[in-house]
Amino acid sequence: MRILLMICLIAGLAACSGITKEKLGIAKKAPNEQLVEERAPLSLPPEFHQRPTVLNDNPADER
DSSP states (O other), X not given: OHHHHHHHHHHHHHTOOHHHHHHHTOSOOOOOTTTOXXXXXXXXXXXXXXXXXXXXXXXXXXX
């Protein structure tokens, strides 16, 4: 009985109109190509290759 109810529910939601799908959040919305803005490419910091400085170089002092 539950399986039949689930199948009917799924079939009913699949047959919904576009407006109902949008209200339920099922429909996908594609972005408007005319409104998409290009951004500047990301860049690395000038000292990206350098490792962070370590305050305590001696691991024996950490105890």
